[in-house]
Amino acid sequence: MTLLDEQPTQAAPAPARPSRTAPWLRDLALGVRFAAAGGREGWIRTMLTAIGVGLGVTLLFLAASVPHALDARNDRDTARSETKISENPDAQGKKSDTSVLRIGADSEFHDRSISGYLMRAEGSHPVLPPGIDAMPAPGEMVVSPALRDLLNDPANALLKERYPYRITGTIADDGLRSPNELWFYAGSDTLTQAAGGHRVTGYGDPEPTPPLAPLLVVLVIMVCVVLLAPVAIFIATAVRFGGDRRDRRLAALRLVGTDIRSTRRIAAGEALFGSALGVLIGLVLFLVGRQFVSHIEVWDVSAFPSDLAPDLRLCLLIAFAVPLTAVLVTLSAMRSVVIEPLGVVRDNRARKRRLWWRLALPLAGLGLLALKGQTGEYEVVNPYPITVGAVLVLLGLALLLPWLVEACVNRLRGGPVPWQLATRRLQLSSGTASRAVSGVTVAVAGAVAVQMLFASMNADFNKATGQDPTRAQFYAVSQKVGGNAAVETINEFRATKGVTQVIGMVEAYVTKPGKYADGEMQPTTSLNVGDCATLREVARIDSCEDGDSFVVHPRDDKEMAGWMDKTARKGKEVEFESESGRKQRWTLPADAKTVVSRKDPIGEDRWGIMVTPGAIDATDLPGASTVSQIRIDESVPDAAEYVRNTAARIDPGMHLATLTSVARDRQYASVQTGLQVGATVTLLLIAASMLVSQLEQLRERKRLLSVLVAFGTRRTTLAWSVLWQTALPVVIGLAVAVAGGLSLGAALCWMVGKSVDDWLVFLPLAGAGGALILLVTLLSLPPLWRMMRPDGLRSE
Incomplete structure (x- = not known):
């Protein structure tokens, strides 16, 4: 046989490269299974995450509904305004079979505004405002449901005396700006033009709403950032609930051969399930809660259930962004944890938190605001640099807080037993406590900046009237x-x-x-x-x-x-x-x-x-x-x-x-009312989320607390330790919030060409933040007593 007769051997085909997507999907699905079928402990951890995320998602859906709610209110208000026939407000239409004479009869009762009109038909087919089916006859009136309830209350005899008309109907929702509005239409047979009557020939004012002043645009942008930034922080915090127990369970997976990457992806799958469940809970809370929104009034603002209809695109963005954020936050958090087959090692000591990049974010935000420059009085405002700059500052403060807490508590030594228990716990793991307080830090810092901006604009939108209420009221x-x-x-x-x-x-x-x-x-x-x-x-x-x-x-x-x-x-x-x-x-x-x-x-x-x-x-x-x-x-x-x-x-x-003595600009007053309403809702979210976070931390330490009680530690000692453990990060967080808020507020005041009038605006806000922490601590004491029982030593 010659060499020419030899057949070349064919090389074996190269194995197909493994797909990168398949391991991700497999591990994420396994994490979802662990979260959904992980027993009692797994379900408790998942529900805590879902509730925390759900509260934040509820507020996001509520915020997404605000544009539609404002448009609906304005549309109803426009529909009942008279159709203008001239730019002259005193111009009168021609008398016809459909024309109506009317005169405003606004009043107040115990600081509540009452609005309405006296009306007289000039023909047999008068035009009707939205919400009523027939013109009220002389001596009769149709009223809003809220005004009807007020008039029917025996305690309001003085108001009944003011409106001695017979109520013959109720104004429908399409004729009211809000469900709690006090509005009426009353019939008259004596109203004339000589007595001040104005002729109306139709309803529906087509004139557009005047645009906001540039200064108010800056203010609105900051209000939105300040109200929504804490929500994002709390959602990211809720995703990490139960991290310690989860990491110990993942160590068991390493024992059976799972590599570190798969372990992290499994943890991300658990967070994905909890956050997705939180989105569903948030949607359910929003849909159920809006059915009762007409019965809720915050700072004299209320809405109909139909007004709270968030934009579909924003809903889809929330539904996809929240779970994606949960996965990214979990993967980022797992980088600082070494999960081995025989346990979990956190590298807090080996790798200290770095400061430079945490300072870079707020400095970059302030720099972006400086590059934006000052806003002219009639200049069209570009919202993006202001939004991004403010977000970077507030996010940087939240990221700076863990480094400061760690740096401060590591230097604490000695003191009473409760103090030592609290400081030692923070020295071992300060991340959880810092995350719980970061939302308050962002909220207070943003509120300080906005209040400084409000104070600097006060003179522009609040004018002295020259009236003297001491001589006459x-x-x-x-x-x-x-x-x-x-x-x-x-x-x-x-x-x-x-x-x-x-x-x-x-x-x-x-x-x-x-x-x-x-x-x-x-x-x-x-x-x-x-x-x-x-x-x-x-x-x-x-x-x-x-x-x-x-x-x-x-x-x-x-x-x-x-x-x-x-x-x-x-x-x-x-x-x-x-x-x-x-x-x-x-x-x-x-x-x-x-x-x-x-x-x-x-x-x-x-x-x-x-x-x-x-x-x-x-x-x-x-x-x-x-x-x-x-x-x-x-x-x-x-x-x-x-x-x-x-x-x-x-x-x-x-x-x-x-x-x-002072007249307030209506648009300025509307923005301020919106801030008060949003701040109230955000504070409620902060309180609820912090309470959930506190309960999660106590649940993590249930066995430790039971052991301490079994060894004779007094319950009051443990209660004080919990208070100190919460108070220390709060004090540091409020200090960061005040410093960051004053810096951001000064930058914003410079942008709008105003000087800072009040550097002490932070005092009531810092007090409110401290009171909120105290309230959450008090609410967590009953669960703390239950967790100190001896049955906490039991192991399943």
């Missing part, structure tokens, strides 16, 4: 004309219970008699009738007796004073004006005194002719109206309600305003 203007009605209005207010003074004047307008060419302006001024006490409130008068007359000049306005003197000529006649065309003349006394005006309680200067009742018969003045400023004795119970009842009895359409 109410300001009333009636559209009823005629001197007799004006005098009766003042007298009725003076006779009201709790009223100490009425600065009331009968007001009319007078002109200089004569003939004037077309286009020539006729000199005109006002004529006010009031007693001496009233006139002294609006003019600087030294002496006054009934029968006196005064010419009141405006302060520091010689041009206006000269124009006024063309009408107010001493010893000469003036002529009264009225829409009815009735003419009447009166002679200004020659001995009338000239004085200077004084700001009245509402902050206005009044000038013109001012006379006392002895100089002119105020009941016979044509075209007269009344302006009343009312002072009450606040020590008299319900004095304000008596005043409002008198106003409603005199004229249901009377405008009665409460004097205030």
